[in-house]
Amino acid sequence: MATQEEIFKKVQSTLVDALGVDEEQVEPGSTLQGDLEAESIDFLDIVFRLERNFGITIPRGELFPENLTSDASMIADGKLTVKGIEELKSRMPYADMTEFAKNPVVDNIGDLYTVDMLVKYVADKLASK
Amino acid sequence: MRWIWIDKFLEFRSGDFARAVKNLTLAEEHLHDHYPGFPVMPASLIIEGMAQTGGILVGEAKNFEEKVVLAKIPKAEFYGVACAGDQLIYDVKVLDLRAEGAVVACKAFVNGLETLLADVEIVFAHLDNSRANQLFGPKNFVFTRQLLGILDLAKAQQASLAEPAKPN
Structure with a gap:
């Protein structure tokens, strides 16, 4: 069973390869x-590499959910509504919402994609293998 | 000028591997400009040849129903140059193929399979069909008749080789 540190190291090298x-x-x-300057197409590359490097299967939209803000009832004045935040939590259970929830500006959703989120996701996947 | 940067498929294993050949000749205009007096195949066009080999390989795996576009080149390492008169061989292996796209590992060899010229990785994306149809219409603009003609040619050549020669 890989430790959290081992998983982080492997995620780290995955991102070094994917993002240069x-x-x-x-x-x-x-x-x-924000920090690593990943573009949307890099997410597909990251999914490919995580699957190969960890021997896991990542179903479409599970790690990086699609159409997060397509439901108009989830947004008001450029921010997620309470319903929107709940929906986001359910679709991104590995993301730390603490800071985001204080000021849930839609444009900041991208900040929820962190290295730590990837590590938690992979750890969970490996544990359930 | 036709935007075809491979001449022929030498091998094609559906969804897995393809080998294509590209002959370099002084009839190609761009070699006279790149560079005058030293006709070297541009690295970008070698990558394009690999992308066409890989793109057809990935597209064929889904019966050319997806619009396969080159999304990213995470790695491209070149170890030498290829000049007019040389023959390039592109080996492309599918590393991963899923609903959203594919990733392939490519190698270019020059004049046989002994000399490795380039090591490249390419990520392809499948365009979202509903959005792509809005932007470009239902026609598959990636896999034109011209491009798919290379695969048809390889099949025709294979079929003709399989048949016993007939006397004239």
Whole structure:
């Protein structure tokens, strides 16, 4: 059974390969889009690499949910409604919502994709193998 | 000019592996500009040849129903150059193929399979069909008749080789 640290190291090298960043840039709190400058197409590459590197299967939309903000009832004035936040929590159970929930601006949803989120997701996948 | 950067498939295993060949000749205009007096195949066009080999391989796996587009080149390492008169061989292996896209590992060899010229990884995305249809219409603009003609040619050549030669 891989430890959290071992999983982090492997996620770190996965992101180094996928995003062309330095190892030191990849910290648990690093955001994929903001800090590591991942673009939307990089998410597909990251999914491919995590599957190969960890021997896991990642169903479409499970790690990086699609159409998160397509339901108009989940948004008001550019922010997620209470219903929207609940929906987001259920679709991104590995993301830390603490800070985001204080000011749930839709444009900041991307900040929920962090290295730590990937580590937690992979750990859970490996545990249920 | 036709945007076809492979001449022929030498091997094609559906959803798994393809080998294609590209001959370089001084009849190709771009070699005279890249560079004058030193005709070298541009690395970008070698990658394009690998992408066409890989794109057809990935597209064929889903009966050309998806619009397969080159999304990303995470790795491209070149170890030398190929000049007019050389023959390139592109080996492309599917590493992963799923609903959203595919990733392939490519190698380019020059004049046989002994000399490795390039090591490239390519990520393809399947365009979302509903959005792509809005933007481009239902026609599959990726897999044109011209491009798929290479695969048809390979099949025709294979069939003709399988048949016993007939006297003239």
